Amino acid sequence: MxxxxxxxxxxxxxxxxxxxxxxxxxxxxxxxxxxxxxxxxxxxxxxxxxxxxxxxxxxxxxxxxxxxxxxxxxxxxxxxxxxxxxxxxxxxxxxxxYVGTWLPEPLLTAPDVADDVELADSVSMAMLLVMETLTPTERAVFVLREVFDVGYDEIAEAVDKSPAAVRQIAHRARAHVAARRPRATVSPAETRDLLDAFRRAVETGDLQSLLDTLAPDVVLLGDGGGVKQAVLRPVVGADKVARLLAAGLGRVTGVSLRPAQINACPALIIRLDGALDTVVAARIDNDLITGLYAVRNPEKLSHMQRETTLRR
Known part of the structure; x- marks a missing residue:
């Protein structure tokens, strides 16, 4: 379809x-x-x-x-x-x-998207989840103003509000997002290094090395859409997340984890016997993984077959 x-x-x-x-x-x-x-x-x-x-x-x-x-x-x-x-x-x-946790649909993006830092930040899985907490109108105003630098008068026409109302909505949405977005900007190279250490720890089943990559309050979210098995509720805490990953991936034959550029950020693609199984994106704060987003719903993985071009 x-x-x-x-x-x-x-x-x-x-x-x-x-x-x-x-x-x-x-x-x-x-x-x-x-x-x-x-x-x-x-x-x-x-x-x-x-x-x-x-x-x-x-x-x-x-x-x-x-x-x-x-x-x-x-x-x-x-x-x-x-x-x-x-x-x-x-x-x-x-x-x-929706059955279980709803996560955004991951995109395989071209390397040049990451060169536009603001665009890359806005389409990251972590930021899309933050934007999910906005009302529809707040989200529209935030996206148009903060990402695409559209003027207040133009936004007002698009959302059927007065320019003054749009300014207020923009201010409210900006404050809402600022309170919830990742606390520090992490370079793509730092993200890749951390995810590489995370991948090696999962592949080798080294629990301590895995714990070393995770923040104490890390949250794992899974999206199987009721079609594929996934955690139905958030898994919170480094020990719980590490043990779940070690049990779920470290002991399965035919599993491979490979780096990829997902939503303009370094991420991992998990294949099972060569077939695409899961896309794992991460949120990183202060050099530790604070969020893991595992998308398994097959309906959300169709755009992983080709690169998607994003533009501002």
Missing amino acids: KSEHHERTEGPAGQLAGGGRTDPATEAFVAHRNLLFTVAYEMLGSAADAEDVLQETWLRWAGVDLGTVREQRAYLVRITTRQALSRLRTLSRRRES
């Missing part, structure tokens, strides 16, 4: 490349497609739903009289934001009945 989403959304690009038709609406949509996907994904935490939002955006954009559009990028972002907001409110209700 998700591949159908991808094919439908790529329709304008296909027309542009294959049919030789270069109408202005198609050109504009294709030029801004990666940006629009990134906006939708940051608001929804789901690549499949972001693809659906892009399809809805294209259908509305195709019917617009371009002569009335002053700034195409802003107009497209506005359509995308409105569609994403509508979908986010529906998803919020649906997630209440």
